[in-house]
Amino acid sequence: MRLRITVPASTANLGPGFDAFGMALGLHDVVEAHLVDTGLKVEVVDAGAGDMADVPTDETHLVVRALRRTCEHLGTELPGLHLRCHNAIPHARGLGSSAAAVVAGISAGYAFAGKAVDDAALQLAAGFEGHADNAAASLYGGFVIAWRAGERFHAERLRPHEAIRPVVAVPEARSSTGETRGLLPAQVPHADAAFTAGRAALAVHALTARPDLLLAATDDRLHQGYRAPAYPASLRLVQALREHGVAAAISGAGPTVLALTTTGILPGDVAVEGFDVFELPVAHSGVQVAAG
Structure with a gap:
């Protein structure tokens, strides 16, 4: 089974909306995920390769961690895995690269399990960072308002004005x-x-x-x-x-x-x-x- 996951960058806060506002932006990471018999292989290619020099290519890779956690949540097991990550979102610049990686891994986990992404996907994604602004933007697109009530994360998607x-x-x-x-x-x-x-x-x-x-x-x-x-x-x-x-x-x-x-x-x-x-x-x- 082969998947191609395309996930947008995001910007958060937008000034006063600290940990609450997020917006998806038209810059995308693409992850190709391929199930194989055994083992794990992670490749980083294209423009992101130089910027990703310090990114692990083992089980600690963020896409892999998110994918494994999602499979655990869904009660599924995977054989071997080959990931090819085309990273366009620059790392550690405030454009949601970590959230995009997490969302890619979670989305892959749901797809491999044959399930549609649901509210639990937001809980999983936001749980990696402790807030849902970037993750919700990458999951849903558009402009999002995110909040936390107790242990649960929530987000509402709105459409930004077309002139922006x-x-x-x-x-x-x-x-x-x-x-x-x-x-x-x-x-x-x-x-x-x-x-x-x-x-x-x-x-x-x-x-x-x-x-x-x-x-x-x-x-x-x-x-x-x-x-x-x-x-x-x-x-x-x-x-x-x-x-x-x-x-x-x-x-x-x-x-x-x-x-x-x-x-x-x-x-x-x-x-x-x-x-x-x-x-x-x-x-x-x-x-x-x-x-x-």
């Missing part, structure tokens, strides 16, 4: 989600929490119906400023773009900068040296699995 054209500025430097979370304080001022709550509510309206409000709606006082030491150049770019009227924020844990534009380009007089800048459309479809 995301642009990303990706630096060479990487960041670690664990390290950037370590910079966050245990408490924040009540005024900052109230400010961010209001902007997060506005962001839902701006993203789905009023893109002209995105500049105000993407303002944040909850997390980005505290993590500035991890990506000072990225935060300077965010500030420069916002001063030019562009709704910009750090993408996920950074250091990629996300700009929510209606033109697909950044102002020409904003310096972007050290960043690769390109438009990434919203991916309205989530992970896709086909016989391969």
Whole structure:
């Protein structure tokens, strides 16, 4: 049995929606999964190979771990496995590469078991990272609002306004989600929490119906400023773009900068040296699995 799993990148937070907002983007990893008699073989090819130099190719590979955990959940056993991973999503840049790998593995597990992806898939995917924003975006596509109630994760998918054209500025430097979370304080001022709550509510309206409000709606006082030491150049770019009227924020844990534009380009007089800048459309479809 052969499968071809195509899974989109994602951006999280979108400014004030810390651990709550996610959006799928039109950059895809493709995993070819092939059942064989025995053993495990993992290959990383194409543009992602150089960026993946430190990625394991054994049972600790994230796609393999997610696939094995899914098979355990579904009560299925697999023979040998051959994975060929075409990685286009850069690692450790805030574009959901880990969530995409997890979603690919989980989707493969369901397909090998002959089952349709269900709510338990979100529980499995979010369980790897402790929050569902990136995972839900890669699973469902579009714009998602994610939350946790007790031990269960939830997500609702909304369709972003058709005028929104995301642009990303990706630096060479990487960041670690664990390290950037370590910079966050245990408490924040009540005024900052109230400010961010209001902007997060506005962001839902701006993203789905009023893109002209995105500049105000993407303002944040909850997390980005505290993590500035991890990506000072990225935060300077965010500030420069916002001063030019562009709704910009750090993408996920950074250091990629996300700009929510209606033109697909950044102002020409904003310096972007050290960043690769390109438009990434919203991916309205989530992970896709086909016989391969």
